[in-house]
Amino acid sequence: MPSRCAASMPPRLRSSKFSSSTASSPFISCPFVRLHPIAQPVHSSRQFSSTPCQQITLRRRKFYEWLNGPGQQLKEPLPGSTNYLGAYDKYGNLVRAGHGWRREDAKAAAAGQQQKADPEAKAEKPAETPTPAAQESLDELEAAIRSGEAEEEGKTQREEKDDGKLPPETAEDLRPFPLNQYFRSQPVLSEDLREAIFQRVKKDGATVSLASVEFGVSNERVGAVVRLKQMEKEWIAQGKTLALPYSKAVLQMLPTTPHVDSSQAKNKGKRPIQHEPINDLPVHPATHQQLFVPVSESRHYTRVDAGRAFHNSLLPADARIPHPELVQAERELESGLSFEERRRLAEQRFEKQQEGKRKEERRMEAERAKEKVVPRRRWDFVVRDVSVEAAGRDGRGIEASGWRYGFPHQDRKRGIPKIPTRVEA
Amino acid sequence: MVLRIRLARFGKKHAPFYNIVVAHARTARNSRPLEVLGTYDPKPQAPRPGDTHGRPWKDIKLDISRARYWVGVGAQPSDTAWRLLSMVGILEPQFRVGQVQGQVIRADSAAKSLVKEDGGRTTTTTEEVNA
Numbered sequence: 001m002p003s004r005c006a007a008s009m010p011p012r013l014r015s016s017k018f019s020s021s022t023a024s025s026p027f028i029s030c031p032f033v034r035l036h037p038i039a040q041p042v043h044s045s046r047q048f049s050s051t052p053c054q055q056i057t058l059r060r061r062k063f064y065e066w067l068n069g070p071g072q073q074l075k076e077p078l079p080g081s082t083n084y085l086g087a088y089d090k091y092g093n094l095v096r097a098g099h100g101w102r103r104e105d106a107k108a109a110a111a112g113q114q115q116k117a118d119p120e121a122k123a124e125k126p127a128e129t130p131t132p133a134a135q136e137s138l139d140e141l142e143a144a145i146r147s148g149e150a151e152e153e154g155k156t157q158r159e160e161k162d163d164g165k166l167p168p169e170t171a172e173d174l175r176p177f178p179l180n181q182y183f184r185s186q187p188v189l190s191e192d193l194r195e196a197i198f199q200r201v202k203k204d205g206a207t208v209s210l211a212s213v214e215f216g217v218s219n220e221r222v223g224a225v226v227r228l229k230q231m232e233k234e235w236i237a238q239g240k241t242l243a244l245p246y247s248k249a250v251l252q253m254l255p256t257t258p259h260v261d262s263s264q265a266k267n268k269g270k271r272p273i274q275h276e277p278i279n280d281l282p283v284h285p286a287t288h289q290q291l292f293v294p295v296s297e298s299r300h301y302t303r304v305d306a307g308r309a310f311h312n313s314l315l316p317a318d319a320r321i322p323h324p325e326l327v328q329a330e331r332e333l334e335s336g337l338s339f340e341e342r343r344r345l346a347e348q349r350f351e352k353q354q355e356g357k358r359k360e361e362r363r364m365e366a367e368r369a370k371e372k373v374v375p376r377r378r379w380d381f382v383v384r385d386v387s388v389e390a391a392g393r394d395g396r397g398i399e400a401s402g403w404r405y406g407f408p409h410q411d412r413k414r415g416i417p418k419i420p421t422r423v424e425a
Numbered sequence: 426m427v428l429r430i431r432l433a434r435f436g437k438k439h440a441p442f443y444n445i446v447v448a449h450a451r452t453a454r455n456s457r458p459l460e461v462l463g464t465y466d467p468k469p470q471a472p473r474p475g476d477t478h479g480r481p482w483k484d485i486k487l488d489i490s491r492a493r494y495w496v497g498v499g500a501q502p503s504d505t506a507w508r509l510l511s512m513v514g515i516l517e518p519q520f521r522v523g524q525v526q527g528q529v530i531r532a533d534s535a536a537k538s539l540v541k542e543d544g545g546r547t548t549t550t551t552e553e554v555n556a
Contacts, residue, residue, distance in 0.1 A: 372512075372513060374527065375534070376526060376530070378481070379469050379482055380480050380481070381482070386463055386488050387488055387491075401461065401463055402445075402461040403433075406457070
């Protein structure tokens, strides 16, 4: 994300302040003046100069002033905290820090803590920006958890004030661009959470959508996590070196969503933190236009019909959301079924899903078994048996193997995607 | 006229792809053949996701029974086609080198799968097999 890399950019200077008076006093006493200009032959034919600017402009002076003044704080990021401009005032003071807090103490404490226990340091990191209420329905349990957390945090904050420790980041501290108030840095998945998602999907055999609901991470992101984690593990098995210092440094400077392991005793009764809203309806291009459809009052007009009004093949919103099973569960709750009954239905659905998955796996296995693998020096040759009968009587069957004769290529035709649309995982 | 089993090159520049065809020997390379027996993709494919120590592979699609028939009625495979057909046992391989190499590789991968934890020991076993 390019936006996050911009954290150490100096604030922009107003161009109105920057006048042309710099030309009259080119050399102002400043440690960055280049006293001996480099002698270079001057070509009269040249339209532009390739030598660096010799003058000390106001803008440059201000830049270095900022770099040695307020900007110095940003050079070395605080351990376990984001490193954004928005967290500092214009004199370079950390806004959220209390009176007793000092930068050196924080560093020493963090170093000590890391030696003591790594996961604890991570848990102390700011959990998440509070999600807007509209995106997430706070039921009683969650509200209780949140209030409990807030109490805990409040307690620790009071203690921290006395200790001179750094309080957790607020929403204001998560603004990388001070001039853009509305840009908030969003949390990324922590390393623990990614590992937990991978284990849940690969070891326990949970479906992607189930893992998505359990961890509060969108389907796509769960898929990406599983794929990348698998690659990571393959690389480790192959003995490749990973860019761990880099990922560690980046993750230290970003807000992350921690993993709440409910199997542990201290997390009993807690729920995993929602990383993002998972059941958003993707906007289909066919629904971009506004539509007024006259319908007779007597007609039973449902969402299925509404979808069809936009496009013949457009499914209703109920079928297009990422997690229709959540709606189904809520419906069953609404209809007054007992807990046992609902559980039985959910298990039935799960079993059906698993059966489909197993069937697909068996099919793949059978296909692999048909292949004959011939190992050679550099490559394996994989031979698959096909049938020439697929070409049909006229030899033009679409199922026939091989490049077809007498047909133009479609690879430059409009409307056919040329880039790969799926990744084998 | 002599029937030949040979390859017809399709695909784009730097992306070759071959049809394995039965055609009259004197017809042009890419003209319509008597029959398309299958395809040969010489571009090595990356090992499939999931197998960590997997090897790159090349894809051959072939109607084996039909190829056997054409060889039986006297179609003459080109050298390359001979190499491909000998992989599925339709013909005796012209050169034994490939077979021996195949045996070496099989033994190699067997050794690898036996001794997984210790990297150093794996290499020694492969050296022994190669020697």
